[in-house]
Amino acid sequence: MKTPFAALALLAVLGTPALAQDLPQPVKARQGQFNIMALNLGVLGGMARGTVEYDAEAAQAAADSLVAVSTLSQGAMWPDGTDEGSIAGTRAKADIWGNMDDFTSKWADFGEAATAMAAAAGTGRDALGPNMGALGNACKACHDSYRVPE
Amino acid sequence: MRSFLKLLVLAAIVGAGIGLWVTAPSRVDAARFDGLTGDAARGETVFTAAGCASCHHAKGAEDKLLLTGGMEFVSDFGTFYAPNISPHPEAGIGGWSFEDFANAVTRGVSPEGQHYYPAFPYTAYTKMQDQDLSDLWAYMQTLEPSDVASKPHDVGFPFNIRRSVGGWKFLFMSDDYVMEAADNERGRYLVETLAHCAECHTPRNPLGALDTARWMGGAPNPSGSGTIPALTPDKLDWSAADVAYYLESGFTPTFDAVGGHMAEVVENFAALPAEDREAVASYIKALPPLGE
Numbered sequence: 001m002k003t004p005f006a007a008l009a010l011l012a013v014l015g016t017p018a019l020a021q022d023l024p025q026p027v028k029a030r031q032g033q034f035n036i037m038a039l040n041l042g043v044l045g046g047m048a049r050g051t052v053e054y055d056a057e058a059a060q061a062a063a064d065s066l067v068a069v070s071t072l073s074q075g076a077m078w079p080d081g082t083d084e085g086s087i088a089g090t091r092a093k094a095d096i097w098g099n100m101d102d103f104t105s106k107w108a109d110f111g112e113a114a115t116a117m118a119a120a121a122g123t124g125r126d127a128l129g130p131n132m133g134a135l136g137n138a139c140k141a142c143h144d145s146y147r148v149p150e
Numbered sequence: 151m152r153s154f155l156k157l158l159v160l161a162a163i164v165g166a167g168i169g170l171w172v173t174a175p176s177r178v179d180a181a182r183f184d185g186l187t188g189d190a191a192r193g194e195t196v197f198t199a200a201g202c203a204s205c206h207h208a209k210g211a212e213d214k215l216l217l218t219g220g221m222e223f224v225s226d227f228g229t230f231y232a233p234n235i236s237p238h239p240e241a242g243i244g245g246w247s248f249e250d251f252a253n254a255v256t257r258g259v260s261p262e263g264q265h266y267y268p269a270f271p272y273t274a275y276t277k278m279q280d281q282d283l284s285d286l287w288a289y290m291q292t293l294e295p296s297d298v299a300s301k302p303h304d305v306g307f308p309f310n311i312r313r314s315v316g317g318w319k320f321l322f323m324s325d326d327y328v329m330e331a332a333d334n335e336r337g338r339y340l341v342e343t344l345a346h347c348a349e350c351h352t353p354r355n356p357l358g359a360l361d362t363a364r365w366m367g368g369a370p371n372p373s374g375s376g377t378i379p380a381l382t383p384d385k386l387d388w389s390a391a392d393v394a395y396y397l398e399s400g401f402t403p404t405f406d407a408v409g410g411h412m413a414e415v416v417e418n419f420a421a422l423p424a425e426d427r428e429a430v431a432s433y434i435k436a437l438p439p440l441g442e
Contacts, residue, residue, distance in 0.1 A: 042404065084375060144410065145210075148375050149410045149412070
């Protein structure tokens, strides 16, 4: 089960727009992890919405992948000078670097929501909805403060 | 020559008269509200749908129901700050009557008879139903007062002459809907009146009024860099179910998550009944394509 997911994750990283080629490596890396998150949230969200049939194993694997992303060390992915005011191809607000404690705590909130999802994802489709809600709130809370619109 | 001068003076007087008449703040007829009783519980839904807290809570505050004010609106005309609208008698609107509130929300006129700047979306709220207005007023009085003074707007000449806003209203303020209701009255009311979606999703003309010919055609982000996306079908290919799910969960069909001010909007829509999100989604899907 691990290999197809790793392959999908790799595809997600490689599949980012051509623009990404010109970005500094830390920016590519952090965008890659967000793509892995989106991919796995899509698996869970599809089942929660009922557009995809519930599959306990696939749901568990997706939730575990979210937890895995949440444990990646963020330090090296956010060097100074990689905000949207300094370089093209990112939507990261400069505010991140002025509020690193808050940014880190919001990232930790995502980790908590992912862990809760992983504890519930395999137990049935009904558990997905509320946990998607909590994950969505964690994403929103951070985007609300630290990401500019497209 | 003399008669020409006379004519000119006369024209100036008539012009100034028309100008004063046109730019004078217009008030609601209070009799219209006779017999209305506000229901605070229903008012909470109106408050949520109208997104009041999203701009009037203090920046970064945890308690979004403390309506201290604070959101800044940077524009070509200056920077506007959302004021304190908590029920505090001095700092907020605690000393107002319901009529004052109705004039503010639906006419953009202060209790002192001054025009508000249209950063306050009264151009949308002007179509608010009387019962909703009354319920909203009842609900807002149940909120916590804040004694934080409102921040004065930072607006230069000539836009600091409030009277000029009267001319702007004369030209651009209308209580007509842009779209036909078809069979989705609720969706249209939510989008065009309460949630005032067009304020960000529709481009503006050089005088800062919404360009209704490019309704929901997307626009530069008023609060910083980037653009607010178009919602028209030539640009947005989401299904109605996708739109409704986005408003509930904040997730796009590719499971990117909502950001910026829209995160606050989603928070509001998530708290509304599912039928309301579906009504908004059908309105969005009924928008005509714009093309280039």
